Amino acid sequence: LVIATPCPLLIAIPVAIIGSISLSAKRGIIIKNPSVLEQIDDCTVMILDKTGTLTYGRPRLTEIKYFNGFSREDALKYAASLEHYSRHPLAGAIIEAAQKARLAFSNVNEISEPAGQGLKGTVNGHEVMITSRRKLIAQGQQEALRGIPESGGLECLVTVDGKIAALLRFHDEPRQEGKFFIDHLNPRHNFKKVMIVSGDRESEVKYLAEQVGISEIHAGKSPEEKVEIVREETKHAKTIYLGDGINDAPALATATVGIAFGQNSDITSEAAGAVVMESFLGKVDELMHIGRRMRAIALQSAVGGMAVSVLGMIAAALGFLPPVAGAITQEIIDVFAVLNALRAAVPPKDLTDFEERS
Structure with missing residues (x-):
């Protein structure tokens, strides 16, 4: 009975979890829900957002078409004044374009972003409303x-008092490491579906999907x-x-494992089980390897x-x-079990199979 204690089970697993959380933090990954580390290696479906995840999330305003008697300056001024209160990825591009044009921001009231x-x-x-073509069609x-032609890139429409004032078009570069990250998910992590x-x-x-292979x-x-x-x-x-x-916050909370990518939103970080502080897909690969190694x-x-x-016991x-x-x-058994579990906190030589080929 003296030797028949479950100490290795009771002590070693929590130590391995805490060690892996510590290692993740050192690598710029915040683990909010420890079950992420346990479940991430069992996941076989990867669902990705587009803007800011598979792209750099730094779109540039490349074209402005204006209508209904509005000038380029008027349309850009209205849009930039409103976007000044938004955290949408396109907001920064609009504000930057207005600043380069030396346009002053106007006072804004009754702001809402459903x-x-x-x-x-x-x-x-x-x-003033800034929205998509699809939403205007629905209205x-x-x-x-x-008379407003479609394009294959990012765009939004600006309406003023119900009239279409401008069409804004943007360009956002895919992440350099995106295609390799997608390509290695199945052979290295057994993902059956990526979308x-x-x-x-x-x-x-x-x-974008054609460029990264989805x-x-x-x-x-x-x-x-x-x-x-x-x-x-x-x-x-x-x-x-x-x-x-x-x-993305509701979807992050719904998935088996929700990973917030970057530090763009406190709401997104709160909904996720893990937060990757650096916007680099290699860090997501590191998280998957940390989870596998911890188990x-x-x-x-x-x-x-x-x-x-x-x-x-038999002896x-x-x-x-x-x-x-x-x-x-x-x-002695307990000591060796805990010492082995502490290895989870020590960075291995190769924590990822991603960075070396990205």
Whole structure:
């Protein structure tokens, strides 16, 4: 009975978890929910946001088309004044363009940004809205959009007092490491399905998907629709959702493992189980390897320690191990189990198979 204690099981696993959380923090990954480390290696479906995740999230304003008697300066001034209060990835590009044009910001009142609906506000007494083509079509403005050609890139529309004032077009570069990250998910981590779920237009999402090698896309999705897609996928397999925006927060909370990418939003970080502080896909790979390594070390310590304890029990039952020697042996087993578990906190030589080839 002296040697038949489950100490390796009770002590080694928590030590391995704490060690892996510590290692993750050193690598710029904050673990908010320890179950992330346990479950991440079992996930076989990767769901990714587009803007800011597979792209750098630093779009540049490349073209402005203006309509209904509005000038380029007027349209840009209205848009920049309103976007000054938004954290959307396109906001920075609009503000930067206005600053380069030396345009002064106007006073804005009654600002609102309903999820997936665009940005609204009153600028100098005019009702201004920045939204997508799809939302305007849903509002019955097909006729007003008839003469405005579509493109394959990022775009948004600015309306002033219900009239379309401008079409703004942007360009956002895909991440350099994106294609290799996607390509290595199946052979190195056994992912069976990889998909993009985005609120952007289908042409934009399809263009990026072709560049990084993803065949399944879901474009033009609201936060609620993202949640439904994630929930449906999670019914059939464990899922990882990787996103960086406020609109991704509900989906992050729904997935088996939610990973917030970067430090763009406190809301996103709060909803996720883990937060990758550096916006580099290699860090996501590191997190997956840390989780895999933690499970291996925890099992080594717990199962190995319990196996030795069982052998000790057999020896004691046969009379080869007196009580005092049994107690000492159990303490030695515990020490070795904990020392092995502490390896989880020590960075291995190769923590990832990603950076060396990115």
